[in-house]
Structure formats: C-alpha cells, structure tokens
Amino acid sequence: SSPAQPPPYSNVPPYADPPPLLPPGGQFPTQSYGAAPVMPPNAQGYYPPYNEDPNRGPMGYPPQQVILVSPPAAKEVDYLGYSIFTLLCCCLPLGIVALVYSIQTREANHAGNAAQAQRSSRMARIFNNTALGVGIVVLIVWVAIVVTVSLSAYRYHP
Numbered sequence: 001s002s003p004a005q006p007p008p009y010s011n012v013p014p015y016a017d018p019p020p021l022l023p024p025g026g027q028f029p030t031q032s033y034g035a036a037p038v039m040p041p042n043a044q045g046y047y048p049p050y051n052e053d054p055n056r057g058p059m060g061y062p063p064q065q066v067i068l069v070s071p072p073a074a075k076e077v078d079y080l081g082y083s084i085f086t087l088l089c090c091c092l093p094l095g096i097v098a099l100v101y102s103i104q105t106r107e108a109n110h111a112g113n114a115a116q117a118q119r120s121s122r123m124a125r126i127f128n129n130t131a132l133g134v135g136i137v138v139l140i141v142w143v144a145i146v147v148t149v150s151l152s153a154y155r156y157h158p
Contacts, residue, residue: 076117078105090135098127
C-alpha cells in the first residue's frame, strides 16, 4: 500500500523523513582548547528571542530580589493572668475555657494573625468575666448559707 496522498486541493507536500541531526558532511568539527568554535558554513549563531536579554533574564526584566518579611505581631490582650486567677479561685470549668482562649490569643499574636487574636481575646475576656461573676455569686450564696446556719444554730442552743 502506498502512503496516503494529500487531498487534491492541498499545496502542502506529504510528510517526509525528518531532517538529519548532523550538519551536512556527517559530523561536527572538533574544537581545540583556546580556539574559537568552528561553525559549519551554513550554521547560525545563537540569538536570544526578541523579549530576552542574556544579561537580564527572560522577558527582559531585571533580576528580582525576594524579601520575606514576617507579619507584624498582633497586639491583642491575652488575659492569661486573669484566666489563671478565675481558674484557681472562681470557677474551674469556665476558667479552663478562658485559659484555652488566652493561649490561643497568645499564639495568634505571635503568628501575626490579628483577626484570630481579636476573636480569641474577646472570648477569653467573656469567659473570664463570666467565671468571676459565677465565683462571686457562689461566694455570696456560701456566706449567706453559713450565716443562716450559724444564726439558726445559735437560736436553738443558747
């Protein structure tokens, strides 16, 4: 079977063998040290593309310097001392939650994540204030019970 012929309306010749990789003559000339390169008579030198300057880099832009800057540390209050106080003296469960948010605030401040630091700081303040309020209410109720029991015991046993 013969190779497929192009359609009759095409002026393009059919595909042929690729051109040889070696220059005409069959081999590249050898180069000696210190001598200028010997080019075949029909070879052309390398010319960079129109948008590339060999001294500047691709697309003709000067080399860029990348400077990495760490984000500025956020300045939100972490309420860590307040959290430890409410944990130990007021309400243990709410104090634990406040302590967790305080630590998250400190970590977000260190990472420079201002939005997360602000949210965690607000939650730490809310839980600390709630724990302090619960602790004060429990203390008042405890004092009232002790006084009531003491007075009732005093009345019946003179």
